[in-house]
Structure formats: structure tokens, C-alpha cells
Amino acid sequence: MEATLTDRHVARQTPFVITMVLALMLSIAPIPDWASPYRPDWVALALIYWTMMSPKSYSVGIAWIVGLVLDVAQGTLLGQHALVLSLVVYVTVKFHLQLRQFPLLQLSATVLALLGLYQFILFWINGVAGVNAPSVTYWGPIISGALIWPVLTLLLTSVRRQAPG
Amino acid sequence: MARANSKQQFGTSFSPALGLRFLLLAGLSILLMVVDQRENHLDAVRKAIGATVYPLRIIVDAPVSAWRWIATTTTSHNTLQLENSSLRTERLITRARLQRYSALEAENTRLRAMLEARTRMSEQVRIAEILSVSSQPFRHVLVIDKGTRDNVYDGQAVIDADGVLGQVIEAGLLSSQSMLISDPGHALPVEVNRNGLRTIARGIGEYDILDLPFLPNNADIEPGDLLVTSGRGGAFPAGYPVAVVETVTRIPQEPFASVTATPVAALNQVREVMLIWSVEDRENEPQGSTQAPTTAESGNADGGDID
Numbered sequence: 001m002e003a004t005l006t007d008r009h010v011a012r013q014t015p016f017v018i019t020m021v022l023a024l025m026l027s028i029a030p031i032p033d034w035a036s037p038y039r040p041d042w043v044a045l046a047l048i049y050w051t052m053m054s055p056k057s058y059s060v061g062i063a064w065i066v067g068l069v070l071d072v073a074q075g076t077l078l079g080q081h082a083l084v085l086s087l088v089v090y091v092t093v094k095f096h097l098q099l100r101q102f103p104l105l106q107l108s109a110t111v112l113a114l115l116g117l118y119q120f121i122l123f124w125i126n127g128v129a130g131v132n133a134p135s136v137t138y139w140g141p142i143i144s145g146a147l148i149w150p151v152l153t154l155l156l157t158s159v160r161r162q163a164p165g
Numbered sequence: 166m167a168r169a170n171s172k173q174q175f176g177t178s179f180s181p182a183l184g185l186r187f188l189l190l191a192g193l194s195i196l197l198m199v200v201d202q203r204e205n206h207l208d209a210v211r212k213a214i215g216a217t218v219y220p221l222r223i224i225v226d227a228p229v230s231a232w233r234w235i236a237t238t239t240t241s242h243n244t245l246q247l248e249n250s251s252l253r254t255e256r257l258i259t260r261a262r263l264q265r266y267s268a269l270e271a272e273n274t275r276l277r278a279m280l281e282a283r284t285r286m287s288e289q290v291r292i293a294e295i296l297s298v299s300s301q302p303f304r305h306v307l308v309i310d311k312g313t314r315d316n317v318y319d320g321q322a323v324i325d326a327d328g329v330l331g332q333v334i335e336a337g338l339l340s341s342q343s344m345l346i347s348d349p350g351h352a353l354p355v356e357v358n359r360n361g362l363r364t365i366a367r368g369i370g371e372y373d374i375l376d377l378p379f380l381p382n383n384a385d386i387e388p389g390d391l392l393v394t395s396g397r398g399g400a401f402p403a404g405y406p407v408a409v410v411e412t413v414t415r416i417p418q419e420p421f422a423s424v425t426a427t428p429v430a431a432l433n434q435v436r437e438v439m440l441i442w443s444v445e446d447r448e449n450e451p452q453g454s455t456q457a458p459t460t461a462e463s464g465n466a467d468g469g470d471i472d
Contacts, residue, residue, distance in 0.1 A: 021221070028218075029225045030297055033433075059183065064190045072214040073221070075299065075306050075335065075342050078207050079197030086194070090187040129202055131350060137303050 015159050016058060019046045020066060028073050037140035040148050043070050044118050047085060048092050048111060049156050052100065055093040063089035077129055084121045088114050104150050112146035208335075212313075215337040222296050222308060222340065233436075288402055289442040291315070293323075295435065296340055303370050305345035307331070309438060312339045320400045322441045328406040328429035329353070329394060330438055345432050346407065347372050355407050356395040360385055363395055366407060366426060372433040375408050377424040382415045384422060392426055402443045 023042035031039060043066060050058045067082030074081070091114065092099065099110060119138045201207050291311070299306035311317050313336045321333040323343045331345040344351050347368040356363045362385060366375045380386060390410040396403025408426035415422045 024218075025221050025225050028222060028297060030229060036301075060187045060190055064194070067194075069214055069218060072211050073218045074301060075304070076301070077198050078201040078211060079194035082197070083191055083194035086187055086190045090183065093183060125198065129198070131304075137301070 012057075015156075016050050019050065019156065019159075022046075024066075024069065024073060027070065037137045038144045039141060040145040041115060041118060041141045043067075043081075044085060044088055044115060045111070045145055045149060045152055046156075047089055048114060049153060051089045051092045052096045053160065055096045058089075059093055060086040060089050077125065080122065080125050080129075083125070084118050087121060088118050091117070104153070107153070108146050108149045111149045112142060115142045115145045118142075208319075211335060212337050215335075216339070219337070219339050226296050290324075290439045291442070292437050293317075293440055294437055298433075303349065305331075305348040305351075305368065305370070305372070305432070306334070307343050307345065307438070308340050309343060309440075310340055311440060312337045312341050314338055316442070317341050317440060322394075322401045322405070322443075324405055324439050324441060325430045325435045325437070326439075327431065328408070329401060330430045330432065330435065332400050333440075343438075345372075346375065346428060346430075347432050353401065353407065354395045354397040355392040357386055357410075358391040358393050358406075362386060363397065366392060373427055374411070375426045375428060377410075377426060378421060380422050380424050381420065382417070382422045386410060386413055386422075386424060388413055391429075402441060 020043070023046040026042040027039070047058070047063050047066065051063070063085040064082045067080075067085035068078065070076075070081040070085070071078050099107060102110060119142055123138050197207070293309040293311040296308040296310050298308070307323075307330075309323070317333055317336045319333055319336050321336070321343075323330045323332060329346060331343050331348070331351065333341050333343045335342040345368065346353050346366065347370065349368055349370040351368040353366045354363065355366045362380075364377050364380050364384075366377055369376050377386075377392075388410050392407045392410065394401040394403055394405045394407055406429050408428045410424060410426045412425050413422060414424070
């Protein structure tokens with residue numbers, strides 16, 4: 001009984017864990033120079049999706065830990081992505097019931113706003129910490145992220161449907 | 166989904182707890198950032214998390230490595246022969262130069278001994294491979310495959326065959342991050358090889374441009390001058406080539422001339438880098454982690470010396 005419960009628990013977590021690992025890998029994978037300002041914030045997108053769909057299982061705590069890992073992976077100030085990711089996830093969880101009712105287009109617009117918030121706080125922290133960056137590096141990921149969101153959400157939904165639990 | 170719904174029936178509202186948790190985590194993040202910005206107490210934390218990210222880096226790098234492997238194994242006999250002969254020629258020339266160099270080095274040591282100056286220690290060099298480059302476009306950071314296990318330390322100088330690349334900013338156990346001299350957060354004390362004029366070369370976020378912001382209008386500098394490390398900052402051993410001066414624009418109204426230089430190292434093309442252990446460094450600073458990547462203070466102090 002105990003074992004099967006643990007097994008089911010593990011099975012339920014698997015899609016989430018795999019998604020997060022893939023998102024982390026995509027955010028450190030080498031891509032050509034011209035494309036790098038437009039690299040979507042994969043980790044933020046994946047977290048928005050999962051916390052919107054199951055806010056009870058995945059919430060700000062997970063987002064914070066993932067954020068720390070992202071900070072180390074990208075070599076940014078420790079706690080920077082942890083803060084913005086938990087903020088974005090907080091907003092998502094807070095309004096997850098409304099968000100789920102939105103049609104795809106409206107949801108994409110909301111994701112655009114969430115990513116805007118994400119990049120704005122990053123920009124602000126970078127400013128305080130004295131890291132300068134051209135503005136396209138902040139605009140690029142917002143736009144590409146919102147554009148890729150419909151594809152991502154369809155993909156992850158089909159994964160979630162097939163997964164056990 | 167089913168699970169989330171069934172749970173929702175029991176715990177009707179989780180918003181207050183959520184807000185509280187978020188505020189706690191936000192506070193913790195800010196604390197972390199402040200501590201991380203000022204000191205390097207958090208190195209242990211970074212290293213621990215870094216060790217979990219390391220396998221991901223290897224996997225992410227795998228396609229690139231595989232492609233390179235295929236490219237090397239399928240290189241034709243002809244190409245190899247051509248490359249071999251050109252390498253042979255290059256080796257001959259280098260050896261010829263080296264002969265003169267060792268004579269000069271001996272002479273230099275003798276002269277320095279006469280002057281009772283501190284003898285410059287020989288430097289050890291080891292090759293490291295680049296695992297990945299920074300995923301943030303405006304940060305010029307490389308991840309290399311040597312870490313503290315191979316005695317890499319924070320602040321260590323990284324060079325390629327042509328000149329200075331940057332320095333290690335974060336030595337992990339198996340891999341370390343090194344900041345390139347072109348990173349906007351990097352400043353490097355240099356001197357003009359021709360006349361020993363000292364100044365600071367600052368990165369501006371472009372791979373082929375360095376900025377020399379503290380040179381007065383009447384400074385003796387002209388396009389084509391070679392800039393070498395002055396060794397003043399403490400991180401780099403002296404005498405490694407850094408950049409060649411590209412443009413010098415003297416603006417009469419401004420206190421400083423606008424001078425740019427082109428790095429001699431191929432900052433965005435290298436696959437292998439070399440780490441330098443200078444014996445002096447290790448003796449003076451066993452920790453080796455005192456040199457922060459951006460040293461505005463040392464920049465000003467050095468810049469102030471210029472006449």
C-alpha cells in the first residue's frame with residue numbers, strides 16, 4: 001500500500017520534473033549569437049503552466065528553489081531569479097482560476113504581461129546591482145515567450161492528459 | 166487535476182498562507198542577493214547547486230561535442246597532411262623564437278638579481294575546454310571544464326594562444342565560470358607596451374571592442390599600440406598581450422580622449438583556453454579569491470597614476 005502510494009506520487013511528479021529539467025537545459029543550451037536576445041524564459045513559462053494547472057502541488061516554494069538553480073546555472077546574483085520566479089508564480093497561483101477560463105489568445109496576452117513583470121524586476125535588480133544590458137535583451141524574451149506560449153501549453157496539456165494520476 | 170480539485174474541497178482557501186510564504190521567500194531572496202553582492206560567503210551554496218547543474222551542462226554540450234567528434238574523425242587524409250605541415254612550420258618558428266626567449270629570460274633574471282628586484286616566477290599553464298558560453302547575451306562568461314579539483318581558484322587568469330581572455334570568477338568543483346575581458350563588468354589594468362603608459366581596459370559587451378576610458382587627451386597613445394597586462398591588479402601576471410589600440414579620438418573639450426582597442430585573443434571563437442598558475446600568486450594569496458572581477462577602486466587608483 002505504502003509502496004504503491006509512493007510510486008503513484010513519483011509518477012505524478014515525473015512530467016513536472018522532466019519539464020523543469022528540459023526548461024533548465026534549454027535556458028543554458030548554446031544558441032547562435034543573433035538568437036540569444038530572443039531566447040524565451042523557458043523556466044518561467046514552464047512554471048507558469050504547471051502552477052496554473054496544479055497550484056496545490058507546485059507553488060512559490062518550488063519556484064524559489066528552481067530560481068536558485070537558474071541563478072547558479074546562469075551565473076547571476078544568487079536569489080535574483082528566485083525572487084522574480086516566486087513573484088510570477090505567486091500572481092499565477094493567486095489568479096489561477098480566472099487564468100484557466102481564459103481563451104488561448106487572452107491567456108497569451110496575460111503571459112506577456114507576466115513575462116513583462118518578470119523582466120522588469122530582473123531589469124530593476126540588475127540596475128541596483130550595477131549590471132548594464134541593452135534593452136533588447138529584456139524585450140526579446142517577453143515577445144518570444146508570449147508567441148511560444150500557445151504551442152507550449154498545447155504540448156504540455158497533451159503530456160499531462162497522458163500522464164497517470 | 167482531479168487531485169487538485171479534491172484537495173480544494175478540504176482546504177477552501179490557501180491565499181493567506183500563500184501570501185505569507187511568498188513574502189518570506191521574497192525577503193530571503195533579497196537577503197541572499199545582498200549577501201551575494203557584497204561578500205563571497207555563499208560560494209559553498211553556489212558550488213553545491215552548481216554540482217547538480219553540471220550534468221545538465223554536459224548533456225547540453227553533447228550535440229556540439231558529438232558534431233566536433235564527427236568532424237574530426239571524418240577529416241580527410243589530405244586536410245590532415247596540410248594541417249600537419251603547417252603545424253610543423255609553425256612549430257619550427259616558435260622554437261626559434263623560444264631559443265631567443267630563454268636566453269632573454271636568463272639575462273632578465275640576472276639583471277633583476279643585480280637590481281635585487283623580486284624575481285618573476287615561472288608560470289604554469291594548463292589547458293581547459295569550454296563547456297558553454299553565457300546564456301545571457303550581455304554577459305560574456307564562459308564555463309570551462311576545470312574546477313577546484315584541478316586547483317582552479319577565483320581570480321585566476323585565463324588566456325588563449327594569442328592573449329588574455331579573462332579571469333575565473335567562480336570556481337566550482339568540476340567546472341568554473343570565467344568572465345571575459347569584454348564583459349561590461351570587467352576592467353583590467355594594462356600598459357602600453359611601447360612606453361609603459363598605464364591605464365584600464367574596460368569591457369563594453371562587444372567581443373571585438375575594449376574601452377580605455379581614463380586616458381587624457383595628451384596621453385602618448387596611437388592606433389596600433391599593443392596593450393599588455395601590467396600586473397598591477399594582482400589577478401593577471403604581467404606581460405601578456407591584451408589588445409591592440411584601434412582608434413584614438415581626442416576631443417578638446419573633454420578631459421579624456423576616447424580610445425578603443427581590439428582584443429588580440431579570439432574571444433568568441435576559442436574552444437580551448439589556458440589557465441595560468443603563477444607560483445607567486447599562490448604563495449601570496451592561498452585563498453586566491455580577493456580579486457573581484459570589477460574593481461572600480463583599483464581602476465581609479467591605477468588611473469590616477471597616469472600623467
